[in-house]
Amino acid sequence: MSVTPQRHSRPSVTLIGLGPMGRAMAGAYLDAGYAVTLWNRTAGRAADLVERGAVLAPSAAEAFAANELVVLSLTDYDAVFAVLAAAEAELAGRTVVNLSSDTPERAREAARWLAERGAGHLTGGVQVPPSGIGRPESSTFYSGPAELFGRHRPALEVLTGADHRGDDPGLAQLYYQIQMDLFWTSLAGYLHATAVAEANGIPADAFLPYATSTAASMPGFLAFYAPRIAAGNHEGDVDRLTMALASIEHVRHTVEASGVDGSLPRLIADTFRRGVEAGHGASSTTSLIGLLRE
Numbered sequence: 001m002s003v004t005p006q007r008h009s010r011p012s013v014t015l016i017g018l019g020p021m022g023r024a025m026a027g028a029y030l031d032a033g034y035a036v037t038l039w040n041r042t043a044g045r046a047a048d049l050v051e052r053g054a055v056l057a058p059s060a061a062e063a064f065a066a067n068e069l070v071v072l073s074l075t076d077y078d079a080v081f082a083v084l085a086a087a088e089a090e091l092a093g094r095t096v097v098n099l100s101s102d103t104p105e106r107a108r109e110a111a112r113w114l115a116e117r118g119a120g121h122l123t124g125g126v127q128v129p130p131s132g133i134g135r136p137e138s139s140t141f142y143s144g145p146a147e148l149f150g151r152h153r154p155a156l157e158v159l160t161g162a163d164h165r166g167d168d169p170g171l172a173q174l175y176y177q178i179q180m181d182l183f184w185t186s187l188a189g190y191l192h193a194t195a196v197a198e199a200n201g202i203p204a205d206a207f208l209p210y211a212t213s214t215a216a217s218m219p220g221f222l223a224f225y226a227p228r229i230a231a232g233n234h235e236g237d238v239d240r241l242t243m244a245l246a247s248i249e250h251v252r253h254t255v256e257a258s259g260v261d262g263s264l265p266r267l268i269a270d271t272f273r274r275g276v277e278a279g280h281g282a283s284s285t286t287s288l289i290g291l292l293r294e
Contacts, residue, residue: 010033037066077102084113092119095122096119098110103173107169123172125179126160199260225286239284271288
């Protein structure tokens with residue numbers, strides 16, 4: 001069956017990619033009354049969505065041809081470019097909202113490539129798991145032309161709240177990746193601390209309230225440090241890097257004595273030590289930002 005462009009009496013969208021995130025997005029559009037066209041390499045993933053009223057296109061090109069607005073939810077930009085190449089003849093006049101994850105430069109590359117073929121591009125960085133799709137309190141970073149974002153904002157807000165970061169197509173991915181930097185390193189820290197707790201006979205559920213208490217204290221630290229970092233103020237009036245190094249070494253010794261892999265605290269200790277050796281021992285731990293940028 002071929003899919004031809006149609007004039008819908010209701011808003012319409014094409015969605016490409018039916019992993020857990022793409023399926024959640026397709027469901028949100030169907031719930032909102034959209035006419036939804038789908039394409040996925042594994043067509044069987046669309047069966048239940050087709051039962052709900054979506055149309056499955058037989059090819060990526062025909063999926064692009066069906067609607068002006070095309071949302072991509074793919075693993076990375078290698079997958080994105082493979083799909084775009086297959087649909088190249090149908091790109092002119094489309095708006096591609098690319099919610100796939102990759103680097104800011106790859107987002108800029110995709111925007112340039114699409115512009116050369118007469119298509120618009122909005123980059124997106126979704127800040128929630130699939131369970132958060134369809135909830136207005138959830139949020140997605142967007143970047144690209146403000147006019148294009150404004151035109152399609154109602155459709156984007158079917159999925160989550162929409163936070164436009166600027167015209168540079170790389171900005172949404174930049175904001176997304178720095179959020180992921182904070183998330184994954186924080187989660188790794190929790191898992192490491194839990195491993196040490198369990199190695200000493202403290203089960204994860206017993207440790208939970210204390211882990212939660214520490215995590216809950218972090219916004220206060222961030223709110224205190226951010227203005228000082230922005231002002232370039234790394235004065236050691238509240239904390240000192242030498243204190244931080246001593247503390248993380250105590251952590252490392254405890255970890256290794258517990259029989260747990262000490263590579264994570266060792267990496268942090270080595271970073272702190274480099275800061276001290278660079279002459280920042282009497283400065284705040286935030287002075288490491290300069291070292292990390294180098």
